[in-house]
Amino acid sequence: MEFNKSLIATLREDPKEIESKSHRLLLRGGFIRQLASGVYTYLPLGWRVLMKISTIIREELDRIGGQELLMPAMSPREIWEESGRWEEYGDDMFRFKDRKGRDYCLCPTHEEIITDIARSKIRSYRDLPQIWYQIQTKFRDEPRPRFGVVRSRQFIMKDSYSLDKDNEGLDKSFQFHKEAYTRIFRRCGLNFEIVDASGGLMGTGESKEFMARVEIGEDTVVSCKNCDFRASLEAAKGMGEVLKFEDGPIVEVHTPGKKTVEEVSGFLKVSPSNLVKSMFYTSPHEKPIIILLRGDYEINEATLHHKFGFSYQPATAEEINKVFGAEPGFIGPHGKKDIDIYADDLLKGATGMITGANKNDYHIRGLNIERDVKIKEFLNLRDVKAGDRCIQCQGELEFYNGLELGHIFKLGTKYSETLGATFSDEKGEEKPIVMGSYGIGLERVMACACEQKGDEAGAVWPISIAPFEIYLLMLNPADKEIVAFGREINQALTKAAFSIIIDNRDVSAGIKFNDFELLGIPIRVTVGPKGIKNNRLDIYIRETKEVFEVSGSDLVGKCLEIRDHLYRRMSCE
RNA sequence: CGGGGCGUGGCGCAGUGGUUUAGCGCGCAUGGUUCGGGACCAUGAGGUCGUGGGUUCAAAUCCCACCGCCCCGACCA
Numbered sequence: 066m067e068f069n070k071s072l073i074a075t076l077r078e079d080p081k082e083i084e085s086k087s088h089r090l091l092l093r094g095g096f097i098r099q100l101a102s103g104v105y106t107y108l109p110l111g112w113r114v115l116m117k118i119s120t121i122i123r124e125e126l127d128r129i130g131g132q133e134l135l136m137p138a139m140s141p142r143e144i145w146e147e148s149g150r151w152e153e154y155g156d157d158m159f160r161f162k163d164r165k166g167r168d169y170c171l172c173p174t175h176e177e178i179i180t181d182i183a184r185s186k187i188r189s190y191r192d193l194p195q196i197w198y199q200i201q202t203k204f205r206d207e208p209r210p211r212f213g214v215v216r217s218r219q220f221i222m223k224d225s226y227s228l229d230k231d232n233e234g235l236d237k238s239f240q241f242h243k244e245a246y247t248r249i250f251r252r253c254g255l256n257f258e259i260v261d262a263s264g265g266l267m268g269t270g271e272s273k274e275f276m277a278r279v280e281i282g283e284d285t286v287v288s289c290k291n292c293d294f295r296a297s298l299e300a301a302k303g304m305g306e307v308l309k310f311e312d313g314p315i316v317e318v319h320t321p322g323k324k325t326v327e328e329v330s331g332f333l334k335v336s337p338s339n340l341v342k343s344m345f346y347t348s349p350h351e352k353p354i355i356i357l358l359r360g361d362y363e364i365n366e367a368t369l370h371h372k373f374g375f376s377y378q379p380a381t382a383e384e385i386n387k388v389f390g391a392e393p394g395f396i397g398p399h400g401k402k403d404i405d406i407y408a409d410d411l412l413k414g415a416t417g418m419i420t421g422a423n424k425n426d427y428h429i430r431g432l433n434i435e436r437d438v439k440i441k442e443f444l445n446l447r448d449v450k451a452g453d454r455c456i457q458c459q460g461e462l463e464f465y466n467g468l469e470l471g472h473i474f475k476l477g478t479k480y481s482e483t484l485g486a487t488f489s490d491e492k493g494e495e496k497p498i499v500m501g502s503y504g505i506g507l508e509r510v511m512a513c514a515c516e517q518k519g520d521e522a523g524a525v526w527p528i529s530i531a532p533f534e535i536y537l538l539m540l541n542p543a544d545k546e547i548v549a550f551g552r553e554i555n556q557a558l559t560k561a562a563f564s565i566i567i568d569n570r571d572v573s574a575g576i577k578f579n580d581f582e583l584l585g586i587p588i589r590v591t592v593g594p595k596g597i598k599n600n601r602l603d604i605y606i607r608e609t610k611e612v613f614e615v616s617g618s619d620l621v622g623k624c625l626e627i628r629d630h631l632y633r634r635m636s637c638e
Numbered sequence: 639c640g641g642g643g644c645g646u647g648g649c650g651c652a653g654u655g656g657u658u659u660a661g662c663g664c665g666c667a668u669g670g671u672u673c674g675g676g677a678c679c680a681u682g683a684g685g686u687c688g689u690g691g692g693u694u695c696a697a698a699u700c701c702c703a704c705c706g707c708c709c710c711g712a713c714c715a
Contacts (some may be wrong), residue, residue, distance in 0.1 A: 074648090074649095076649065076650095077649075077650085077665075077676070078649060078650050078664075079650085081644085081649095081650075081651095081707095081708080082644050082707070082708055084708085084709090097662055099707090101707085102706080102707065102708085130663065137700075138679085154712095157713095157714075173715090174715085191686090203715095205715080207713090207714070207715095208639085208712080208713050208715080209711095209712090209713075216714085222715090223674095283714090283715095284715095289674095297682090344675085381671090434680080436657075466670085468682060469715065472715065525706085538674095540673065540674060541672095541673050541674095542673095543673080544673085569671090572673095572676085573672085573673065573675080573677055574673065574675055574676090574677095575674090575675065575676040575677085576675085577674035577675080577676090578675045578676085579675070579676055580676090590675075593674055594673085594674085594675090595674070619671080
């Protein structure tokens with residue numbers, strides 16, 4: 066492609082809205098352009114990168130037997146009513162009405178649609194297993210779009226769905242995807258780790274996230290330095306130390322206006338770990354519960370939801386007042402025999418604790434959990450925090466920011482049951498299809514490559530996803546000789562199946578060199594008057610900054626060698 | 639949704655009651671000189687000053703409302 070006829074608009078200055086390295090590089094290089102908050106155009110260069118990524122994804126999904134299809138981006142309300150997610154999705158779902166007033170949404174995901182296909186097309190165990198996938202635009206009205214294309218409101222997702230007759234089949238499909246994803250991200254040249262995840266809204270089945278370690282990662286990954294334990298903070302469990310304080314009778318202490326753990330521990334001059342936080346959770350259809358947690362820990366809501374159900378929410382101040390007779394911050398578990406109380410297992414045997422007195426401006430000291438509170442069950446309900454040890458090996462835990470590139474999870478029969486997607490098994494019994502759901506965010510792969518590989522000067526694309534392989538830089542396109550030589554080289558390289566962008570613009574050299582760096586094309590070939598005179602061409606590798614000088618006749622061979630070398634740097638095996 | 643910031647040619651910004659046609663740099667167009675790291679000269683095009691309303695002899699500038707974008711938080715794949 067010729068630069069002077071292309072829609073490539075690099076920016077000389079940083080746009081004011083840049084938020085991260087990848088955002089800056091993608092904007093500056095003219096890969097993307099923002100239209101509205103969280104809504105982007107993929108300009109030709111960016112689109113080429115995304116197409117490269119989708120090709121890799123297709124190859125790897127086809128390899129595990131996936132069949133590509135394309136579902137609609139919009140869908141009618143009814144199917145979402147059936148699964149209950151018309152309500153559940155809330156404000157994250159873009160909704161609209163057609164001319165007749167029927168409700169529609171722009172699909173945030175496609176479980177419902179795929180299950181609808183499955184229920185009409187899958188009749189027998191003989192039709193299983195299946196893996197269906199699509200590469201589709203998804204719409205989610207994010208409360209806060211961020212980091213350019215990393216968290217946007219319209220984004221491209223590869224989503225696949227496995228259909229199996231039983232859990233063994235699902236295990237296999239899950240494993241296939243895990244392997245396919247590993248190959249995909251490796252082929253895209255990214256560094257990543259597979260971590261245990263919590264399914265979130267999707268359900269409680271096994272789930273793994275493919276996390277890239279980058280500064281702007283929005284999730285926290287907990288990683289053991291000693292063994293293979295890797296988990297997102299939500300899914301991570303850590304080992305903490307049980308602490309005991311001097312046992313004694315309960316005494317009331319005056320703590321005027323001191324509500325938070327920091328305020329109370331500061332006021333009483335004790336460590337936060339000496340406190341017990343009492344949290345009151347209510348649900349529209351279930352019994353309220355009290356959760357007890359040591360003051361130096363935070364509650365893990367994912368665990369709470371998995372254990373007790375997604376309908377539980379922190380109680381409002383009014384509810385707390387009504388049940389405890391005190392403001393939030395002054396409540397405690399003692400004397401609450403009519404409410405189920407669950408405690409974090411670090412409180413097992415805890416003595417001498419401080420907690421709310423159920424009386425405004427008062428706390429109590431000397432709480433002995435076993436003696437004074439009827440605990441229904443001790444559970445690990447806390448977030449891991451720095452200093453905790455690995456539950457597998459007691460090794461040291463490390464925390465880092467992870468960008469979620471992909472997520473695989475075992476849905477089980479959640480959707481097939483609610484939507485009635487069943488099949489007849491070998492014995493003629495009707496059973497729900499066992500499903501899995503698997504996603505990859507294409508833009509995140511693109512952004513991640515910029516985050517991990519890019520430098521000050523611009524993007525540095527892994528060759529597998531680079532928009533072009535060779536940047537053919539012609540120094541003076543007004544010079545007929547250079548143009549003719551450049552054309553010759555272009556032909557030879559094209560014949561060797563390279564994808565090439567020729568910078569034939571009549572602008573100063575510096576602009577061309579700078580744009581080459583901004584665009585992040587792996588290999589640069591420079592044609593200039595000096596080179597022509599001596600039949601020398603200069604080849605430069607963006608990633609390694611290596612320079613080679615070759616004669617015209619050696620050029621293609623050398624480029625092939627370099628391409629091979631660059632591919633080998635990130636091969637799967 | 640709470641707190642804050644911003645909105646002026648394509649991009650980055652200045653102008654915050656009155657210099658008769660709203661500036662600057664970059665970019666763009668035309669001509670010329672250049673041509674191994676954002677070069678130079680000349681000429682030129684391009685603006686509903688986010689939108690609506692108000693105050694005033696006079697508003698980009700003051701007031702009100704709304705919209706948009708961004709940041710921090712809440713929330714979230």
